[in-house]
Amino acid sequence: MKKTIKINLSGIIFHIDEDAYERLNDYLDKIHGHFKGREGGDEIINDIEMRMAELFQARLSDHKQVLSLADVEEVSKNMGDPKDFIEEEEKTESAGRSRKLYRDPEHGILGGVASGMGAYLNVDPVWIRLIFVLLMLGYGFIALVYLLLWLFVPKATTYKQKLEMRGENITISHIEQRVKEEYDEVRSSVRKYQRSEQYKNMTRGLNEIFMFLGRILKGAFQVILILIGAALIITGISIILGLFGATFIHWPFPVFDVFGSGEPSLTFLASSLVGNTSMILMGVAVALLLVIPVFVVLYTGIKLLTGFGRKDKGILLAGLVVWLVALALAGGTVVWQVRDFSVRTYTSQETILETSEAETMLLDINESADPAYYVDDLPFLDDQEELKGTDKAGNLYIGPRINILKSPDDAYRLTIKKWSRGPSLRQAARLAESIRYKWNIQDSTLMLDSHFRIEHSSPYRIQQVTVSVYVPEGKRIAIPAEAEQYLGRARNDQNLWRYEIGGKIWEMNKEELTLYKKLN
């Protein structure tokens, strides 16, 4: 028993033995390879197939219904090998092909496909590999092409094959023909391979696995890109929402007075710290510094989902340039503004207090000029531990620092130092002098203002007032509880500090204050 195959040759059905079928297929492949792509090539192929069908038919009868290998061999011998055809073009078969495509595993990394192609095209295989890898990154199926080439391009093993692989240089005019020939050869070797049982049982499965792996690789790559893109978009949107929300933060003042609450906003207050121009420049710079990275994150995310275009690099580059300019602008503005704070100086005023021989002087705080809002933790006002506040108009209220010290003689004395910073000593001194801090003494009561005021229109250069009250030895000072928050230095025998000193009467001894008695 023999297995037969049913074929259709030129419109006629033949039953043909399997081995005969393979031989016929090889022959027709050769004919195809020879005539394909020529002028009238298809017609010639049809004519030949038709003639072969005729010859086959003549060999069949009621007693013989199946074409055998002998039939095919006889008929194809009759038709002749394409290289024996007498044609108008002189055959160049004797010259042979200068080069053949082989795999070159000796110089290869995986299967020697790239090095073989490199030898064939006479280029360094590194470039072929680079192209393969880059293409694989972009198009997953290139990996499959590589695997198929690995599978079907023969390996150069014999010396002759290696010579053929290196060959002589290919001229441009040969390339077209070469490509056609190689294509036909590869196709014919693929076909031959496809016909084998081995292929049917195993390699088709393998092929499907390759294809499947290729798809999975490509799919996974795309999924990862999409996930990254989505994450970037979510991040970008979150940051935008965060920035937007930050403008509503009430800490301790609103950043912008968006709700018209009447409270001075941070930006409003900061305008007395820095000049208006600097404020605007800084605002623009900070906005750009914040927004551009967010924009880049969002843009990258969107592009990962939709694919990068040619313009995108330019846009991102432009974003980077603008961001750097903004950074320089912000830095420049800061440096420029820091100059305004570079010099610190003070003016001092000393007074002997007339206390009409009293044994105890009462310290009192005049809180008539209270600010509307207290500022406990404004970052840029918080380097000194004074009480500060502001009103709706943005005027600043700053409390004095009160020190209780020992008088060098037997008189109560008062020293008021006004401090300020500025871009120059002269300007710092001018700002210091312009501080209006009021006090008065009445009988034995020293009345100190709770704050001095800096108009919103005038610059804030960390102005301070230090009040030093000198108490003679053996004399006393009564410090009410409400005054203690203004106290700075006040050495005492109780080793109390600041908030525990108030509400007591103290007597100055040789070195320090001693507790005389508590106020009720």
Add this chain to the structure above:
Amino acid sequence: MSRITSTAKKAPAMKIENSKAQMKKGVLEYCILAIISRKDCYVSEIIHELKEAKMIVVEGTLYPLLTRLKNAGLLSYRWEESRQGPPRKYYTLTETGTKYLDEMDESWKELVEAVEWINQKRTPH
């Protein structure tokens, strides 16, 4: 692909097979036209006659030539049903083909005479 041959291309390596093929090529076309001029015939008849005359060894040679002659307008064909097997292409000479053949006849006679005249003077080996 099928262009007029440039023999100069591979002048140094003259091979007898090539020379024979060159010689036969022109003659083969002439023979085909001559066979078809007697009566319309289909491929297998042409082949039969050429094989008998030992003009061709393999059949495959014929098809490209027929296609070329047809494309050159010297031949045309018609389909005819056959009792056994597929329909057949019956080739016939066109008017151009007939004129072409007449000129070939002339040329052939001149050629044969010329070769004979030259060979007469050759001393046989």
